[in-house]
Amino acid sequence: MNKETSTLRSLANIIVRAVDSMERAYADAALPLPSLDKPFNPEDPAEALAQDSHVATAAKNLVAACAQISATVWNPRRFVTNQGKGVRSCSPIDKPPTDMKSKYNMSSCLRAVSDFNVVDVLREAGENGASVNDIGAAVGVDPRMIERILRLLATHHIFREVSPGVFANNRMSSTLEKAKPSRELFQSRETRFVGSSGIAAFVENDGEVGGKCALYLAESLRTPGLVPFNLAYDTKETLFEWMEGPERSYHVNRFASAMQGTAAMEPGDLIFRGFDWSALPRESVIVDVGGGIGHESLTIAKKYPHLRVVNQDFASPIEFSKAHWKKCFPEHVEKGMVEFLGESTFDHLHDFFTPQSVKNAAVFLLRHIIHDWPDDRAVVILQNLRKAAGEETQLVVIDKLVPFASTGTLADSKMSAIRGAEQQVAEAPLLPNWGAAVADVYLYDLTMHLMVGGIERTVQGFYELFAKAGWKLVEIHQSPGTQMSHIVGVPA
The missing domain is CATH 1.20.58 (Methane Monooxygenase Hydroxylase; Chain G, domain 1)
Structure with missing residues (x-):
């Protein structure tokens, strides 16, 4: 043999x-x-x-x-x-939309069916589905194109072709539901993601912005100082600056919902599969830095209502956050246990590039923040937090850890001593990093570069980043079934 x-x-x-x-x-x-x-x-x-x-x-x-x-x-x-x-x-069976995101045909088709609320029309049609003529009439699109798009997706197990030209939702497509009657979705484009899981917002945002940026990867490599987003949208602004334009409230709201969607892709209790929030004393302050609608800190506060929360972000998502908290946890708002801080101008690009206003917090929480920025900018963010930290302050970064596609151990003895830092390795002859089963972490890495010049980091990358900013990486909590990790630091 x-x-x-x-x-x-x-x-x-x-x-x-x-x-x-x-x-x-x-x-x-x-x-x-x-x-x-x-x-x-x-x-x-x-x-x-x-x-x-x-x-x-x-x-x-x-x-x-x-x-x-x-x-x-x-x-x-x-x-x-x-x-x-x-x-x-x-395709990974647990997260199909994210793993498709850098594949332009699949990405564009997923964006199209979500943008025209096809999933919600089919939800109302029931398990027997609807013909492409009926779908086309409901969404205002040529039924022949609807058929071609849905058949490509059904071939990849997203949607189900019940009979020739008749399609229905399945386990995969139904994750894009927006949880509203389709007539409401067509009446108000601005608010159609409100109340949804955020998965559809993620797919649409990634398909539109990420898809355009991906076309300019090669060109950006020849243009130092610019990332693909700058070339795709012909702007010198960052994505975050661009979104804050007065005519882009839709993009801001969609992005905020998309960030909620990233949480929906993970186990519901992921925030509790690492850092021990229960160990924080009563009235401890958690600062959700760049928290968007504050989904993670709200989840923590619901389980541990004795903890205070400060949610920080731009003015637009902070207004969205206020409404979200009032709807989902009004008691915390009424008791004054949550505070909302928003930066209304771009004098300093973002709140976390200026001195941190909250001093001696128990925890500075940064979920999906550090991966948005290259090392030099990420160091500034962490340095500002370090200057505001007390002796007992802890830094909790929730981000993906990039595993190596080879065998081996962490050579640096300082890093190998970090609790939870060792990389798990798949059994042979699988690739050591589980190959396609973890492909989304590498796709995320490239997407971060395409949109904002960011990066998903290895353990060594976080270790060096923390050290430059005055923090000591002391523990990493890795959870089975997800690439998300709790990366914990203390003042050095």
Whole structure:
């Protein structure tokens, strides 16, 4: 048996063991595996079980092995060119929209069906679906184009073609629902994401802004000082400055909802799978730096209402945040346990590039913030927080950690001593980083560069960044089933 045949057999064995593990977990819980053909229901106990660490690990192995087999046996020329056209040989089953985001055909089709509220029209049509003529009439689009778009997506298991030219939602497409009657969505474009999970907002924002920026990656490499966003939108402003223009309130609100959507892609209790918020004394202050609507700090406050929250961001998202908190946790607002601070001008680009106004907070929380900025700018943010920190202040950065695609350990003894820093490695012959099963972290990395010149970092990257800003990285909490980590620092 030659090496490649042996590799195929080893990968097939990994698939069998992963399937056995998943079937056993669902059988023990007396639950069925969620059906691909049925709409996604976040309240379904079977969906909750999918976030269990053992089930998530089995799914990760399954996705990685399937993708590696596809790459091994497929015609390499077709494989490469189809990747360029936006076709994947295998897609992670837990987060399809995010893993498609740098594939222009898939991304543009996902954006189109969300932009025209096709998912919500099909939700109202029910499990038998609707014909492309009826869909086209409801959304005001040529039914022939609707058919072509939906068939491409259905071929990749997003939507279901019930019969020729008749489509219905499935587990994948239904994640794009906006939770409103379709007539309301067409009446008010400005508010159509309010009350939604944020997944549709994420897909649309990424498909529009990220898609345009991706076209200029090569050109930007020849243009030092500019990122693809600058070339795509012919501006010297950053994305954040550009969005604050008076005519772009829609983009700001969509972006805020999209950030909520990033949380919806992760386990609901992720914020509690790391840093111990319960250990903070009563009346401790958590500063949610660049918190958007304050989704994460609101989740913390609901579980630990004895904690105070300060939500900081631009003026527009802060107004959105006030409404969100009043709707979701009015008691905290009424008791004065949450404060909203917004920067109304761009004199200093953003609030966190100026001295931090809240001193001696218990925790400075930065979720999906540091990855927005290159090292020199990220250091400024962290230095401002360090200057405002007390001796007991802790820094909690929630971001993705980029794993290596090779074996090996952290060579620096200082980093290897950090609790939780060691990278987990997949069993051979899988790629050490689980390959396609974690592809979204690398896609995020490139997307951050495309839009804002940011970067997703390795453990070493965070270690060096913290040290430059006066913080000491002391602990990392990595959670199975997600690339998000709690990266904890204390004053150096």
